[in-house]
Every structure is written in C-alpha cells, then in structure tokens.
Amino acid sequence: MKLQLQIKMNEALFVRNPESSELGKNILKHSVELIYEAGFEAFTFKKLATKIGTTEAGIYRYFENKHKLLVYLTAWYWGWLEFQISFHTNNIDNPSVKLKRVINLLATAVEDDEETTHINESLLHQIIISEGSKAYLTKQVGEDNQQQFFKPYKDLCAVIGNIISECNPTYKYPKSLASTIIEMAHFQNFFMNHLPSLTDFGDTKEESEIIAFLNDLVFSSLNK
C-alpha cells in the first residue's frame, strides 16, 4: 500500500494549485533543490524555469513571486512536521517522554521519504534551517499573518506549548518556550555548521548534542 500524504495548503499562497498538475509538482520538487543549491537570494524563477525546462511565465502561473513560494514551502514543512509529531507521539501518555520525542524530531535531520511525496523532506529541512525565518522576517508579516500564511507554524507551536503545559501546568511561558525550542533546534544547527564558536558543538558537529542541550534547557525550566 502506498499512502499519499496530502497536506491541505492555504489557497491564498498560490495562483494555481501546484499539486494539481505535473508542472506544478515539478516546480515544488525543483524549487526545493534549487533553493538548497543556490540559496534563496540567488534563486530566481528564470533559473527555476530553465532547470525544469519550462519558461518563467510558466512558473508565474503557479506562484505570484518567490516569497510566496518560500512561504508555501515553509508552511508545507510545518504541516508535515506536525503530522510527524502527532504520528510519533501517538499513544505516549507521559508528557515528558512526548516532549523529548518532539525535541528529537525538531532537531534531527529527516530522511527523505521518497514514497510519500515529490518533495525531498531532507533538503527542505536544510532550507528551513537556512531560509525559514526569511518567510516572516519581512515588512509584510502583518498582511501575511492576516492571511493565515503562518498558521501551520503557529499550530505546531501551540501543540508543543500544550505538551509543555502538560509537563508542568504552573510553568508561565509555554508558548515562548515552544517557539524557543523550534527556533533553536534550527539556529544551533546552523551555528554549529557555519559559525561554530557560537555553540558548544563545534568540535563534534553532532545533532545529538543539540538535542541534549535543548533537553537540558527545557527540563531545567520545567522541573524547578
């Protein structure tokens, strides 16, 4: 059985639904690869079109501009990750165990699941680390937020915040701690690989150390 994971995306993120056609799926697939290779600043629809073998105008039929495409990809990622979390923490009663599992999922490089989607989750994970914050660090955050573009991110944050509150109902900052975990799972990874002196993991460059750091951080706060 080959099960198709379909993530319901916000309609305002695209002009034409990229999941609805071959070209659309190609745009998603190759944009992930190209952003990964070239970085978001150097990424253009022209280059993407050439890579796919279509024209610039063809891309514009699906996405208004590259910012919307980036927001689409990040939203997809957060939706996908929330599914992964609900899947992997299913049937776990102990909220601390659940939270540890969540931290693992956040900070672990994902393997590409070739069966389920045309998107390479492993590359996308790297993109989220390097480019993810650029989706909201803009002048238009307000409007984008009003259009619910960041709902998947906020939902995920709420889910984690709830697990935190389960661990310790008196803890005062569940949402801020949740967003801290999410951001730091990525930033410490980026720092470790590119600006190692900002971390304590420069020598080994092991994800497991980031996980240990985050666990220490979180459970110190919750078990005071």
Place this chain on the structure above:
Amino acid sequence: MKLQLQIKMNEALFVRNPESSELGKNILKHSVELIYEAGFEAFTFKKLATKIGTTEAGIYRYFENKHKLLVYLTAWYWGWLEFQISFHTNNIDNPSVKLKRVINLLATAVEDDEETTHINESLLHQIIISEGSKAYLTKQVGEDNQQQFFKPYKDLCAVIGNIISECNPTYKYPKSLASTIIEMAHFQNFFMNHLPSLTDFGDTKEESEIIAFLNDLVFSSLNK
C-alpha cells in the same frame, strides 16, 4: 565634554571608510533610517542615493553592495552593544547580577544617544531584530566568516558565555546558551509584536516579560 565613541570596523567591510567623510556618515545615518522604513528587501542604493541627494555611484564608492552594508551595520551594533555591556557591568562582582544586567541590555529597546554618533541606535536595534539574522543566513556565511565579518557577534557571545561559566563552572553549554539568549531576546520581541501567538506576551507586549522569561530560562539551567 562630548566623547566620541569610535568603533573599529573590519576594513574588508567597506570600499572607502564611511566614517572618514560627510557623505560616508550620511550613508550610515540614512541607510539605517531607510532600512528601518522600507525593510531590507525593498532597500536599494538608488533609493538611498535619492534620499541623501547623491547618486547611486556615490554609494558604491563606500559599499560594494547592500549585503556588505547590512553586515557593517550589524557588526557595528554588536560592537556597540559589547561596549554598553562592559560599561554597565563594570565593577559588578556577582556574576548572576552581571548576567541579569546583560539580559536587560539585550532585551531592552535602546534610546538613541544623539550625542555620541550619527547612527540612531534605537532604529538600529529595531533593524537588528527584523533583519539581523539575514546578515549570516546566506550562502556566503563561510567566506564572510573567514573574513571575520562576524567577529563582533562572536566576541559578544564569548563574553556572555564567560559570565555564564562564572555563574556555574560546571554548566555544559555556556556558548549555546549565550547565543540562545541573544537570538531569543530579539526573536521573542519580533514574535510578540508580529506573531503574538508564538509568545506568552501578546496581551501586554511588554519587554519586561521577555526579560522575565529569559531570566527564568537561564537561571533554571544554571541553578539546577
């Protein structure tokens, strides 16, 4: 007495030293204002030139491109902040008191010190919150780092890491905790103002709450 605070900048960041001429200082002053108003993506040398009353080519005589200018401004900010920290924690023996003071400085909106420099520190602080990470979240981090562009940031992180180690010599992640404090002082501020559901401060939007959160986070970790 009017004391001139001069921050020694990395020579590779500029073509011609902007501190060395009136036009140069104007570039710094107005670029801070323009990036603040328009955001970094919409900021161009053309617009800056028009605002100053010079030409595009005039700006290029000082900065190779807008990325270098952003890196310059962030480097300046971190240098300035390290000075503020060493100034305001001078003569404090107790490392915990020192660390609290540091968290305050990181998370508090600075007032512009019109006397000392032509740069509006208050606007620059806002720029660092919204655009700061774009200085290093690029494909060229490696080369930029080799040229020591991020030294002021790394130095600041080292300073804070040392205070953390003074507080608790057995704590295993002083540098990662330091970079976490720095980043979160800014990100929680950005979230509070633009994506409030990612924080616990959406109702009040008070900086003091971010400070309380960071203090709780840090001293829970250090006083286990």
Place this chain on the structure above:
DNA sequence: TTTATTTGATAGCAATACTATCACATAAAA
C-alpha cells in the same frame, strides 16, 4: 466534435545591481 484547460514560445517593460568615465571643487603638499 466542440470546448475548456494546460503549457510553450516570444515579447516587452520597469526596476535593480552594478561599472565606467569625465569634470569640478577643494584641500593638502610641494
């Protein structure tokens, strides 16, 4: 078989990101 949908191909335009050149003013050096 008609009609709607999707794509490819081409054109074009305004803005961006630069580089190059010449001339003028001014201030320091000879």
Place this chain on the structure above:
DNA sequence: TTTTATGTGATAGTATTGCTATCAAATAAA
C-alpha cells in the same frame, strides 16, 4: 603658488531580475 591627490556630482550604459501580456499548440473533458 602651483601641483597633486581626494571627494563628489553627473551622466551613460549593461546585464539581470521581476513581472505582465499575447498567441498558438497540445491535450483532455464535455
């Protein structure tokens, strides 16, 4: 006082980016 160096202004030009519009061919649905 003349020479020389320095900083700025003005103009021009080019490649790329970001985006819109139009037309025709191919394919699939009605």
